[in-house]
Amino acid sequence: MPSRTIVAKELGDIFKIIAHPDRIRLIEELRKEEKDVNTLAEGLGLPSPRVSQHLSLLRAHRIVDERRDGRHHYYYLIQPEIADWIVDGLSFIEGKMAGISSSNIKAVRRLWASDAP
Amino acid sequence: MPSRTIVAKELGDIFKIIAHPDRIRLIEELRKEEKDVNTLAEGLGLPSPRVSQHLSLLRAHRIVDERRDGRHHYYYLIQPEIADWIVDGLSFIEGKMAGISSSNIKAVRRLWASDAP
DNA sequence: AATAAATCTGCACATCTTTGCAGATAAGTA
């Protein structure tokens, strides 16, 4: 199998892993610092088992890793640049969204891309 | 619904659309110039109905558009930068692939990212 | 008009994913 086929398949896998709104938000939550499951679950308003499942998927694909401290499991991005890369993808949705304006996208971009809280 | 939720959903959709090896290869094939369905199908070694289906999905999400000339339908990238963005994603698969080395990825990156044929 | 080439559409089948819980672990606390 030619290498570009293999690479396309692997790239497709990465896209598939990221292709879920919850997981995108999780990655953006972890942009600046590690967080534990409960903090993430509360932040996103999701049941923690679900967050846990998303995180183990992300972990299986080496997007995040885990550090345990007592009963808390802290997750962090292995390559934090992935959060920027995802935000770069916003260029390709501007102008084609019903229900959200371009200035809203800019606001989210700022929110996710900034170092400030 | 907060705007970051909406934006995450839209972003997720874009990722989902791209998250298929055939579609990734199609986008990279269109990087430099428009091509018709048959050319693409032969280039990728896929049945043309399948290529046609992928292309109409990409078109529905405004990633490509179509120009008809006689019985040929030429497809092209609406925002060619998307091909570069996808290639940027290679950073996140290096080092975690069984069956392909980092130098292979560099070769594919060159192949896809270059202007030369 | 008849034929051929290029592309599209629709359908059935198989395969993955997502979701919502319930119950299982694991680690600290009283």
Add this chain to the structure above:
DNA sequence: TACTTATCTGCAAAGATGTGCAGATTTATT
């Protein structure tokens, strides 16, 4: 040890996607 908090695992139902093909369109050619 019993209790609580934090997280994980497993499972079944529902939903979304991918695949292969047959047949339908559309446009050019003879």
